[in-house]
Amino acid sequence: MLKTTECHAQSIMDKADILARFSCDEGALTRGYLTKEHKAAHQQLAIWMEEAGLTTWEDSVGNQWGRKVASNPDAPTVIIGSHSDTVTNAGKYDGNLGILLGIESLKQLSHHEFPFNIDVVAFADEEGLRFDTTLIGSSAVAGQFNAQWFDIKDSEGITMAQAMQDFGLLPSKAGLDCRDPKETLAYLEVHIEQGPVLEAQDLAVGVVTGIAGAKRFKLDVSGVAGHAGTVPLPLRHDALCAVAEMISTIETYAKENDIVATVGKCDVKKGGAVNVIPGDVSFTIDIRSLEQTKLESACEHLLEQLESIAEYRNVDLGCEQIYQADAVKCAQSLQSLWGNAVEVVTQSSPYFLPSGAGHDALAMQHLTNVGMLFVRCEKGISHNPKEAVMTEDVQVALQCMMEMLLQIESNSPQ
Incomplete structure (x- = not known):
C-alpha cells in the first residue's frame, strides 16, 4: 500500500476552502453552471491538475479534465469524477471533495506507470441550480446530452444555448466529444455520504452498493x-x-x-x-x-x-x-475492488451501503461500470454550510482511492 501523510489530506481540505471562495453569494457558497464562478473555479482546478502532472482541457459543455497518460496513450481510460457546482448556500465538500481526492491521488501516484489512462473530471453541472436540469456535465460525457436543454431558460430568461455562447462554448458542439464505452474501463466517484449511517457505524468510509x-x-x-x-x-x-x-x-x-x-x-x-x-x-x-x-x-x-x-x-x-x-446498481466487480481497497487501508472489513441521493454516476452508468466510495460527514448534513468532514477521514479516503487504482491495475488483463 502506498502511504500518505496527514499533510496530503490537509492540502485537500485547504483546497476545498479555496474553491469555496468562487461563489456568486458573498459569505455563502453558491456556484451555478456556466457562470463566471464556474469558470474561475475550473481555472483553479486546472492549475492544481497541472501541478499534479496531468494534461488538462475543457470539454464541449464546460467540464474540466486532467489526464495521467498511460505508458501506452492508446490504452483505455479509468475516469475519476464528481461535480464542482453547488446548490444555493452550499457546503464545501459535496462534489468538490471527490474531485480534489482524484487530483491528489494522481499527484501521489505521479511516478507510477499504469497500463491505462486515468482521467479526473470536474463535472460542471450535477445540481441543476441554474436551469433546473441535473447531470448536464456527466450526461454529455456519457452520450446522453439532450438538445432540448438548449431552450431551457434560467431565472433571468437566458437560455442554456445563450449561456454556453456567453461562456465561450459552441452549442453546436455540445456532447459531440462524448466518450466511447469501448475505450472506458470504469467510472469511480468518491463523495461525502450525505447521510448519518457511517457516523453511526463509526466508520471513515463505506462502499456504495447502488443509487436510488x-x-x-x-x-x-x-x-x-x-x-x-x-x-x-x-x-x-x-x-x-x-x-x-x-x-x-x-x-x-x-x-x-x-x-x-x-x-x-x-x-x-x-x-x-x-x-x-x-x-x-x-x-x-x-x-x-x-x-x-x-x-x-x-x-x-x-x-x-x-x-x-x-x-x-x-x-x-x-x-x-x-x-x-433510473435506479443504478454499482458494478459488483467494482464493489469488490473498493472493498479490497478499504480492507487494505483500514485493516478491517468493508462496510457496504446504498445511496439515497443522486450522483453523476447515474449518468455515467450509460457509459461504463460505476463504483463509488462514501466518506463520513458530520451528522449526515449536506447541502448546507454546516457540511463537515474530518481530515483523518479524508486521509483514509485518499489512501483508498490510490489503492483502488492499484487494485484495478492488478485485476486488469496485461
Whole structure:
C-alpha cells in the first residue's frame, strides 16, 4: 500500500476552502453552471491538475479534465469524477471533495506507470441550480446530452444555448466529444455520504452498493379565487387546501410504502393575499426508491390518489414530469475492488451501503461500470454550510482511492 501523510489530506481540505471562495453569494457558497464562478473555479482546478502532472482541457459543455497518460496513450481510460457546482448556500465538500481526492491521488501516484489512462473530471453541472436540469456535465460525457436543454431558460430568461455562447462554448458542439464505452474501463466517484449511517457505524468510509432512482413532477392545481369573507366553505374551490391534503397524502404514502417523497416547492401563484382564497397553486414532488419497479409503481399510485383529491375538492390538477433517473446498481466487480481497497487501508472489513441521493454516476452508468466510495460527514448534513468532514477521514479516503487504482491495475488483463 502506498502511504500518505496527514499533510496530503490537509492540502485537500485547504483546497476545498479555496474553491469555496468562487461563489456568486458573498459569505455563502453558491456556484451555478456556466457562470463566471464556474469558470474561475475550473481555472483553479486546472492549475492544481497541472501541478499534479496531468494534461488538462475543457470539454464541449464546460467540464474540466486532467489526464495521467498511460505508458501506452492508446490504452483505455479509468475516469475519476464528481461535480464542482453547488446548490444555493452550499457546503464545501459535496462534489468538490471527490474531485480534489482524484487530483491528489494522481499527484501521489505521479511516478507510477499504469497500463491505462486515468482521467479526473470536474463535472460542471450535477445540481441543476441554474436551469433546473441535473447531470448536464456527466450526461454529455456519457452520450446522453439532450438538445432540448438548449431552450431551457434560467431565472433571468437566458437560455442554456445563450449561456454556453456567453461562456465561450459552441452549442453546436455540445456532447459531440462524448466518450466511447469501448475505450472506458470504469467510472469511480468518491463523495461525502450525505447521510448519518457511517457516523453511526463509526466508520471513515463505506462502499456504495447502488443509487436510488428518482422521478420529479411539477403539479399545478387550479381552483377559483374568491373573497375570504364572502364565499362559504362548502362552496369554495380552494387550491391551497387541496394541495395541503395532497402533501399530507404524499407523506403518508411514502411512510407506508418504504419510499421517500418530498414536496420541495409550493407557490401560491398570481399574487396570493391574506384575504383571498387561493385560486392557483403549484408544487413539486421528488420521489425516490432503490428499486426501480417500486419507484414506477409508487409514482403511478400516488398520482392517482392526487387526482382523486382534486376531483372531490372540485379543482383541476395538471402534472408534468420534469426529471427521471433510473435506479443504478454499482458494478459488483467494482464493489469488490473498493472493498479490497478499504480492507487494505483500514485493516478491517468493508462496510457496504446504498445511496439515497443522486450522483453523476447515474449518468455515467450509460457509459461504463460505476463504483463509488462514501466518506463520513458530520451528522449526515449536506447541502448546507454546516457540511463537515474530518481530515483523518479524508486521509483514509485518499489512501483508498490510490489503492483502488492499484487494485484495478492488478485485476486488469496485461
